[in-house]
Amino acid sequence: EQRAGGTADPRTVLLLHWALVGRDRPFRAEEGYSSLENHLKDAKRDPSLDRLLLHTRCRRAWVFLQLGRMEDSVSAYGQVISDRTRVLGEGHAETLDARHSQLKALVIAGQSERALPFLKRLLDDREDAQREDHPDTLETRKYHSVALALVEPHDCALRDVIRDIKEILHIQKKRLGPDHPM
Secondary structure (H helix, E strand, O other): OHHHHOOOOHHHHHHHHHHHHHOOOHHHHHHHHHHHHHHHHHOOOOHHHHHHHHHHHHHHHHHHHHOOOHHHHHHHHHHHHHHHHHHHOOOOHHHHHHHHHHHHHHHHOOOHHHHHHHHHHHHHHHHHHHOOOOHHHHHHHHHHHHHHHHHOOOHHHHHHHHHHHHHHHHHHHHHHOOOOOO
């Protein structure tokens, strides 16, 4: 990426900081995303950078979760969702992805009950926009199932959730291969 776009290219910087998140360096990634966000906001209005700014804010929201700043993460995702809805539309894949990430963050942070009704609505929206067997829809279905199991941990619900997750895993392995991160 550095060879193709140069080390100062904002897209390269975005990817570099995401690599830091993957290397368990969220403090450095947050500093980098903050700096990149400021740079992109200060750049003389180049419309091609608007979506990159939204990507930066979306990834920074995830970093807030990694830093234990749950409410900052939810709030930051809320702003990204609002901006993407305004710029791209409610059913756009990037808008749906931001909604998914926000709700996934809630589940990871132990707030499944808070996330569950919104996951159901997102799952319906993704099925309408992307199909029920789309990889992103399957990810939302998986987190909906996990949230359901955490909120309603009785035997009958758990059996349904286990069956659902096994089906999702089977589809993902078949499509993406057994070594894919999903």
